[in-house]
Amino acid sequence: MDSHNSPKEKMKLLQAKLEHVRKQNENLRHLVKAMNNQCNDLLARIHEANRTYSSSDHHHFNNNINIGGVTAQVPPVPNAKQSRIFVKADSKDSSLIVKDGHQWRKYGQKVTKDNPSPRAYFRCSMASSGCPVKKKVQRCMEDKSFLVATYEGEHNHDVQCSSLGQSSSLTNYCSPKSSIVHCPDYQTTDSFGSDVTLDLTLSGSNQETRPPRNLMQVCDDKKKIEEYVASLTKDPSFTIAVADAVASSINGPPHRPM
DNA sequence: CGGGTTTGACCGGCGC
């Protein structure tokens, strides 16, 4: 086909491709930088929320999280079977709903002394089947755009995916409107003890909803992803494929029928 | 009518 191409022309073509890849790389760096800035902003807000905790129940924060080279602190949970998540939610939305993939039944609400916002008490809807998990949800006192959910216990069943959309009154699905900052602190499991998952779903972004996830599942998935990434980055053919894909995207992305 | 939510009452732990 291109047998008329001399080695010099091939070299020029490759150099041009390389230049394109370099430019693309630079663009990606800018993107990463921008994302890092957004991440910093979110972490600052998380930090603010955490400070609320430290002042309200005298916890000292020892757990660090690191995202994109940025470190933030999260509150340790006194009870080893508890975990806390901070959920970005509309401050105008008065419902104390943290959609985490499980079905919950509200069994009480109470205004606590240190926070004017009411605290809602939920039990897992599978409690009748022996699931011991409970959660408490309260709006963050200083930053009302955050909900703080405290989980107690572990689910002894899978996430009820099959029921999605069946019961509108249940808090059963991940909200596209909320950002979840998840701080699991499971019993004597070092691999999870200081691990934090940030679901940086930007508020109001019009992204598709995600499948619901059990908290332990999230950690397992993260491990798996890390293993995949490690194995892929070690694979030179993968690097070549990525470079190829970037080059082809620069030369004009193919319009594939969806 | 069944299942979930609301909300006032009740209970138990804790500090004074």
Place this chain on the structure above:
DNA sequence: GCGCCGGTCAAACCCG
């Protein structure tokens, strides 16, 4: 012992 406070119960209510 008393009062405060967080957590839970359960009857009434709401909604599909």
